[in-house]
Amino acid sequence: MDQQAFLRKYKKLSEELKNGLSVRKAAKFHDVSLNTVLKVWKALNLAA
Known part of the structure; x- marks a missing residue:
């Protein structure tokens, strides 16, 4: 799976990380x- 496909799979998660949600809170909130x-x-970070 390439990076763009990976980011599409976790689109909501990536948006929230961009908006400043912490890594641990994101993991708990999205159950990953x-x-x-x-x-x-x-x-x-590589895509930006």
Whole structure:
């Protein structure tokens, strides 16, 4: 899965991370693992 497809899968999560939601709160709110949030965060930093 490429980065753009990965970000589309977690679109709402990536939007909230861009708006300043903390990594741990995002993981809990979206019911995903901390590692998943970190992967999205990394993909956002590379895509930006």
